[in-house]
Amino acid sequence: MALLEVTNLTKHFGGLTAVGDVTLELNEGELVGLIGPNGAGKTTLFNLLTGVYEPSEGTVVLDGTLLNGKNPYTIASLGLSRTFQNIRLFKNMTVLDNVLLGMNNHHKPHTLSALLRLPKFYNSENNLREKAMELLTIFGLETKADHLAKNLPYGQQRRLEIVRALATEPKILFLDEPAAGMNPQETAELTALIRQVKEEFGITIILIEHDMSLVMEVTERIYVLEYGRLIAHGTPDEIKNDKRVIEAYLGGEL
Ligand SMILES: Nc1ncnc2c1ncn2[C@@H]1O[C@H](COP(=O)(O)OP(=O)(O)OP(=O)(O)O)[C@@H](O)[C@H]1O
Ligand SMILES: [Mg+2]
Numbered sequence: 001m002a003l004l005e006v007t008n009l010t011k012h013f014g015g016l017t018a019v020g021d022v023t024l025e026l027n028e029g030e031l032v033g034l035i036g037p038n039g040a041g042k043t044t045l046f047n048l049l050t051g052v053y054e055p056s057e058g059t060v061v062l063d064g065t066l067l068n069g070k071n072p073y074t075i076a077s078l079g080l081s082r083t084f085q086n087i088r089l090f091k092n093m094t095v096l097d098n099v100l101l102g103m104n105n106h107h108k109p110h111t112l113s114a115l116l117r118l119p120k121f122y123n124s125e126n127n128l129r130e131k132a133m134e135l136l137t138i139f140g141l142e143t144k145a146d147h148l149a150k151n152l153p154y155g156q157q158r159r160l161e162i163v164r165a166l167a168t169e170p171k172i173l174f175l176d177e178p179a180a181g182m183n184p185q186e187t188a189e190l191t192a193l194i195r196q197v198k199e200e201f202g203i204t205i206i207l208i209e210h211d212m213s214l215v216m217e218v219t220e221r222i223y224v225l226e227y228g229r230l231i232a233h234g235t236p237d238e239i240k241n242d243k244r245v246i247e248a249y250l251g252g253e254l
Contacts, residue, residue, distance in 0.1 A: 001064065002025035002026060002027050003025075003026050003027055003028045003062065003063060003171065003172065003204055004025060004026040004049070004060070004061070004062050004063075004172060004204075005025050005059075005060075005061040006022060006023060006024045006025065006049065006058070006059075006060050006061075007023050007058055007059045007060075007061075008021050008022070008023055008057060008058040008059070009021070009022045009023070009045070009048055009055050009057070009058035009059070009060065010022070010055060010056045010057040010058050011041075011044055011048055011053055011055055011056050011228075012056045017227075017228045018041045018044040018228050019041045019044050019045050019048060019055075019225075019228045020041075020227075020228040020229050021057075021058070021229065022041075022045060022058070022225070022228075022229070022230055023230070024223055024230065024233070026172060026204055026206060027204070028171075028204055029198075029202050029203075029204055030204055030205075030220055030221065031194070031195075031198050031204075031205045031206075031207070031218055031219050031220055032204075032205070032206045032207070032219055032220065032221050032222070032223065033206075033207050033208075033209065033215040033218075033219035033221070033222035033223070033236075034206055034207065034208045034222070034223050034225065035208070035209065035210070035212075035215055035222060035223075035224055035225070035239075036224055036225035036226050036231075036248070037226060037248055037249065040225040040226050040227065040228065041225050041227070041228040042176075042208045042225055043085055043176055043208065044228075045225070046082060046174050046176055046208065048060065049067070049080065049174065050072055050075055050076070050080050050082050050174060051067065051070055051071055051072040051074070051075040052072055054068070054069065055068060062075075062078055062079065062080065062171070062172075063078075063079075063171070065078060067080075076168065076170075078171075079169075079170050079171030079172060080170060080171070080172050080174065081102075081165040081166070081168045081170035081172070081173055081174070082165060082173070082174035082175070082176065083158075083161040083162055083164075083165050083174070083175050083176055083178060084161070084176055085176040085177050085180065085208075087157050087158060087161055088161070089149040089150075089157060089160060089161060089164070090149060091148065091149050091150035092148060092149075092150060093148065093149060094145065094146055094147065094148060094149070095136065095141060095144045095145050095146070095147055095148075095149055095152065095160055096129070096132055096133070096136070096145040096146065098149050098160060098164050099132040099135060099136065099160075099163055099164050099167045100128055100129070100132055100167075101164070102164045102165065102167040102168050103128050103131070103132060103167045103168065131167070132163075132167060133145065135163045135166055135167060136163060138163075138193075138196065138197075138200075139159045139160070139162065139163050139193060140159070141156060141159060141160060141163065144156065154181060154182075155182050155183070155186040155190075158178060158179075158180075158181075158182065158190070159190070159193070161178075162175065162178060162193075162197075166197065166201070166203075170203065171203070171204060172203070172204045172205070172206065173197075173203055173204070173205045173206075174205075174206055175194070175205065175206070175207045175208065175209075176208045177208055177209055177210060178190060178194070178207065178209065179191075179209055179211045179214050180210070187211055187213075187214055190214070191213075191214050191217055191218055194207070194214075194218050195218050198218075207219065215236070216236040216239075216240065217236075219236060220235070221233070221234065221235060222234065222235070222236060222239045224239060224242070224244075224245050224248065226244075226248045231244045231245065231248060232244055232245045
């Protein structure tokens with residue numbers, strides 16, 4: 001059985017079928033791409049999988065657990081974590097606090113020991129800090145730990161979003177256009193980081209991205225959406241040469 005099984009997933013917005021009859025699966029440890037022209041339904045699909053929207057039809061099953069009807073917080077605690085197409089950081093908090101906030105969802109110190117400030121509380125707080133700093137170091141942000149998130153350059157804010165999502169120790173990481181707005185050098189660095197995260201953490205990743213060089217370089221399999229429907233699925237090489245995909249991108253770059 002796959003780690004995530006999505007079956008006949010559909011989302012209507014009024015008369016529009018933003019996601020139509022999508023069936024796909026993610027296996028443990030895979031790095032999968034999700035591509036398609038603007039408005040194809042990629043973000044909506046993420047929103048369905050992470051509980052932001054309820055499907056009109058179809059099912060989402062994580063590790064044997066049906067996610068339909070569960071709220072985003074519950075789904076996050078079951079192991080799905082994401083970044084957003086538009087950066088959503090706590091801009092007036094420090095870089096470190098942004099990361100700690102994600103961790104606290106899952107590793108709440110015992111309330112009583114927190115109230116009484118028992119050693120157990122301090123220990124767990126220190127452990128969390130250490131872990132957060134390790135993640136920030138991997139992403140080259142350790143010297144920025146005390147800076148306010150809003151003062152980071154754009155590319156670093158995007159990386160911080162990934163650190164924050166990783167801090168929850170998800171089973172599956174959903175990245176919505178992580179390289180959007182990055183210059184080629186930042187994109188190349190991010191590509192290397194995503195690969196490193198997959199290898200070091202053995203985490204399952206699904207990635208929406210318009211930057212084809214990034215997608216083709218890091219992913220093992222790719223799903224292609226157009227007008228809410230899956231039109232192709234295969235290895236990067238298969239997708240590059242798929243007639244329907246090339247047609248869907250006509251005028252664009254692939
Ligand atoms: N909350 C909503 N209400 C109504 N329509 C919506 C809503 N969210 C998305 N849509 C519509 O659903 C379709 C798919 O949008 P979606 O944002 O999922 O596309 P996308 O593939 O992520 O595009 P992009 O590459 O531009 O980010 C679009 O036509 C969009 O206008
Ligand atoms: Mg989108």
